[in-house]
Amino acid sequence: MSDKFRRLQTLLGEIADFSAASSLLHWDQQTYMPPGGAEARAMQISTLQKTVHQRFTSDEIGRLLDDLEKELAGADYDSFEASLVRVTRREYTRLRKIPAELVARLAKATALGHMAWEKARETSDFAVFQPHLEEIVDLTVQKAEALGYQDRIYDALLDEFEPEMKTAQVEALFEEMKEGLIPLVRAIADRQGAVDDAFLRQEFDEDKQWEFGIEVITRLGFDFQRGRQDTAAHPFTTSFSTGDVRLTTRLFRNNLLPALFGSIHEAGHGMYEQGIDRSLERTPLCNGASLSVHESQSRMWENIVGRSRGFWAFWLPRLQEYFPQLEGVSLDAFYRAINRVEPSFIRVEADEVTYNLHIFLRFEVENLLVEGKVRVADLPELWNAKMEEYLGIRPGNDAEGVLQDVHWSGGMIGYFPTYSLGNLLAAQFYNRAVADHPDIPAQIEKGEFGTLLQWMREKIHKEGAKYTPTELVERVTGGPMRTEPFLTYIREKYAQIYGF
């Protein structure tokens, strides 16, 4: 390895250290920080993030990339060296286009915006958030213009979360999803009452919920020597190295499901992070390939595995040991209950089928916003109208409507579609794993998850961010991202449950 490559590694390693410190500041803020720490914490995170940005976009990194691209011309595309230079260049090019002053203004606007959003949601008062969101949208549009785009302004934003994905591609995929999902939601609506989940609305001791969740995700393969789980109001996963991956979950005494499926979901993210090859540590390659690929892992474990009948063939008896009040519940009844479909206001609480409709709505609204086709002031009404259109229900207030999600307050416009793209990839990856190992479903029924996890590790996790999502999906599935596997999975599953 050349001196220049080593120098690039040193610089990126230090940037990774700052980034990890910033992530820890954020994790602590969401888990253990006392209220009095908030103000100073905002400054600390801001300073660390500013440093990461400044260092990553330094002239020295630019010169090293120029030199190393020449030096490595003809190097194996898959090699560590070529991949590191390629991925660093992509991120460098993107970040250099955003003026430092705009970065600072966005940081400030989102810091204030986040506080205003919290207050607005608490009091369900959109007016409190509106001026902040107006500024955030305005600055985000400036950012998109600075980044540049060929077709749609949204392309520039989407690219941050889903490299190289285009808005038009998302639209095409979402149209196919709608064609499959909307009739399904209607068919299910006609059979409301076919699924009873009343037994889930009991009291469940929170400590026992916690223990059961830990037992489940340990068995799935989350390694507690290289990670931990804590509680947080808004669950998330973060990592400070592949040896230190932090999950969070939340517990409700009168509802078993959020903690359980939340833990499995976050463990899906966590196992991805734990599975990245250690040789990629302290580089920009030590990340997921994209948000949709990340979400494919969380949603596969949560939904395709965790909400399957086979999974509960193994786990229900164990769950009944923790909670004897569930003793009379049959496997079939339990399976149906945890898959009950019902239009609801809150995205994060939505079932597997209607969840995507929440995403379509947000994706459309975001496009209208950044294209200047709708004003921030008109968002609540637009939101509610689209909720009626897609889900047939109208939020009673903005807290359960347009104010429910944290993303916009943090300037994360362009993020939402990756959730639904993750659903598509979950089905594609799972199907491919089962094609390679047809005994995976039988193993799941026996509480064995090693073959499935190992397949994901080998094909996806260990590569980190070496490949774009397009490249990775092609390598893993032999073709592009597509809707058919997900739609087939969801149609068959719910036709069986709802009997049509």
Place this chain on the structure above:
Amino acid sequence: MSDKFRRLQTLLGEIADFSAASSLLHWDQQTYMPPGGAEARAMQISTLQKTVHQRFTSDEIGRLLDDLEKELAGADYDSFEASLVRVTRREYTRLRKIPAELVARLAKATALGHMAWEKARETSDFAVFQPHLEEIVDLTVQKAEALGYQDRIYDALLDEFEPEMKTAQVEALFEEMKEGLIPLVRAIADRQGAVDDAFLRQEFDEDKQWEFGIEVITRLGFDFQRGRQDTAAHPFTTSFSTGDVRLTTRLFRNNLLPALFGSIHEAGHGMYEQGIDRSLERTPLCNGASLSVHESQSRMWENIVGRSRGFWAFWLPRLQEYFPQLEGVSLDAFYRAINRVEPSFIRVEADEVTYNLHIFLRFEVENLLVEGKVRVADLPELWNAKMEEYLGIRPGNDAEGVLQDVHWSGGMIGYFPTYSLGNLLAAQFYNRAVADHPDIPAQIEKGEFGTLLQWMREKIHKEGAKYTPTELVERVTGGPMRTEPFLTYIREKYAQIYGF
């Protein structure tokens, strides 16, 4: 305020942010980090600390200090501006003397040294630690030479922890302490058996210990809106702002005292940090005045207040509600038990009287080491000989001898004497507070601690690091640090307990 002053504040603010992030990385390492995070964490802390050092010693800070010293010539010594420039200059001058290469070598040596020390202590094998300590001592001597000194090489090291304090001063104070303490230890040894603490060696539910500790320190005045307590193997206090101060403690099922007095001790440090004026945040003034002043606060609350009869007149009945097995224990018996004096091997478990003998030993050994008068290889024997001399007992192995403390593995040579100096200041400050408010002892008997805390806040806490310890002690007590108040306190207390 001038642009230059504002620029200095900006630079120091960012350094404070890096420093806080580094402290959080350390806190997390000691409290929640899974084992797999250790390696990456060491790199993260190292990068952050390197950045703090580089930025603090930058030429720009030097130029700003030059200019601001002229600009502020004649400014009020006590003003924020003059204090910030003065304290920053002192630290800048000190740090600039240490070559960056030596800083890096010390960082590496102590990182490896700490790991070796942990292993050595675990297996009680000094040989494992010896080569590391040799290098650390060698580099520390180089550091001291780089820093420079007039009289004793130890002066250069002591100054880091106790600004402007000289080795000869410490020796003089310690000689006086020895004259008072050694006869006292002998007199007590003659009356072994006069104090019975058998009832403290029962089982005490750890959750209840935790709750009682929280109740006590809350009532003392530790603000849980601006801090928290967690468990750690080696308790410590750290803070990331005056609004976010973290205590740690440890619980033993068969011993009530470590968690209880540990919590009070750390809360003493914590209340100091919480009491620093908020206007000093994100500057080098947002610190304790020195380690001895910091220790004066922890030891005053732990010993002078927490081990007093009056304190337990209020708290014993409450403790008995938590632990009914203590119901038959009289106030007198309890007070005597928690003040039982017995020579022991481990400093952190030592009683109030013999504790200082552990410090004298370390202080003497450190001086011999850095003056080249003893070789690292000869330390175990020297240690054991001094234990016999001071305490009349000989460690059975090095884990309970020379390997017991973490300090040297981290390069903290010059730190130990501040513990005993803290004992002196605790008595001086407490006496002064009682002179100003003679009803403080009566208040303590009623479980009221506000007057005492408020006095400490006003006189000591709020000033942060504006004054050197010498200046502060002069301002607060009207004279220099001295041994008489501590020796009188300790003689009277233990003469009464042991009846001579």
